[in-house]
Amino acid sequence: xxxxxxxxxxxxxxxxxxxxxxxxxxxxxxxxxxxxxxxxxxxxxxxxxxxxxxxxxxxxxxxxxxxxxxxxxxxxxxxxxxxxxxxxxxxxxxxxxxxxxxxxxxxxxxxxxxxxxxxxxxxxxxxxxxxxxxxxxxxxxxxxxxxxxxxxxxxxxxxxxxxxxxxxxxxxxxxxxxxxxxxxxxxxxxxxxxxxxxxxxxxxxxxxxxxxxxxxxxxxxxxxxxxxxxxxxxxxxxxxxxxxxxxxxxxxxxxxxxxxxxxxxxxxx
Ligand code: TMP
Numbered sequence: 001x002x003x004x005x006x007x008x009x010x011x012x013x014x015x016x017x018x019x020x021x022x023x024x025x026x027x028x029x030x031x032x033x034x035x036x037x038x039x040x041x042x043x044x045x046x047x048x049x050x051x052x053x054x055x056x057x058x059x060x061x062x063x064x065x066x067x068x069x070x071x072x073x074x075x076x077x078x079x080x081x082x083x084x085x086x087x088x089x090x091x092x093x094x095x096x097x098x099x100x101x102x103x104x105x106x107x108x109x110x111x112x113x114x115x116x117x118x119x120x121x122x123x124x125x126x127x128x129x130x131x132x133x134x135x136x137x138x139x140x141x142x143x144x145x146x147x148x149x150x151x152x153x154x155x156x157x158x159x160x161x162x163x164x165x166x167x168x169x170x171x172x173x174x175x176x177x178x179x180x181x182x183x184x185x186x187x188x189x190x191x192x193x194x195x196x197x198x199x200x201x202x203x204x205x206x207x208x209x210x211x212x213x214x215x216x217x218x219x220x221x222x223x224x225x226x227x228x229x230x231x232x233x234x235x236x237x238x239x240x241x242x243x244x245x246x247x248x249x250x251x252x253x254x255x256x257x258x259x260x261x262x263x264x265x266x267x268x269x
């Protein structure tokens with residue numbers, strides 16, 4: 001992954017660097033004696049957080065994404081909500097193509113290429129510029145959905161999908177992925193008949209079970225990035241759990257910059 005391009009939140013205050021006055025530090029926490037090399041990642045305080053919300057059908061991603069966006073905004077955190085597929089003019093057109101019922105079966109690789117085309121445009125047009133500008137991005141679905149649906153569900157090799165993802169995203173990885181998990185029967189049962197896409201009407205229960213299990217396998221493989229949330233719980237309880245998980249994301253850079261952790265206090269939904 002291209003870690004140099006997307007510094008994430010891992011960077012801490014330079015070891016042994018003396019503290020400088022707060023006013024200077026506020027403007028440039030990386031002030032002398034530590035000199036930033038041009039190749040250094042962007043200081044963590046300057047970069048927004050990238051949060052994705054994933055899960056099988058009917059997990060409540062749209063509702064929870066909107067609630068989280070409102071919560072962060074209320075806390076004074078610059079935030080931008082978006083979704084996949086979609087989020088740009090091109091992406092929304094690709095979304096319409098992908099979700100419409102099809103008279104003939106669509107090859108999973110054709111699906112994966114189209115999802116990644118929409119993803120590329122979203123990363124370039126919305127996600128990366130927002131993160132660079134210090135805005136936190138909340139995205140309902142991202143590359144894990146392609147692995148879950150076209151990989152675990154559709155049977156495409158994960159390595160092939162990861163190669164496509166790397167090209168589409170330049171290696172951009174979420175800082176946090178909230179996996180809203182629930183049994184597929186419950187999720188599919190929540191969908192109104194007029195809200196059903198090709199993925200609900202054209203794929204059987206076994207496919208959706210493989211998708212759910214795929215998400216859970218990814219969460220087990222990357223425990224540092226994923227937080228699994230029980231999406232059968234009441235929406236308020238889900239929002240509370242999400243707020244707790246997201247609160248941790250905003251701790252590190254404040255303490256690293258020697259400032260009080262304004263956002264480390266509990267974020268209430
Ligand atoms: P949704 O945004 O309403 O959940 O609908 C998007 C549908 O597209 C959903 O059924 C999952 C599916 N999907 C994939 O199969 N692969 C992907 O990469 C993404 C982003 C979505």
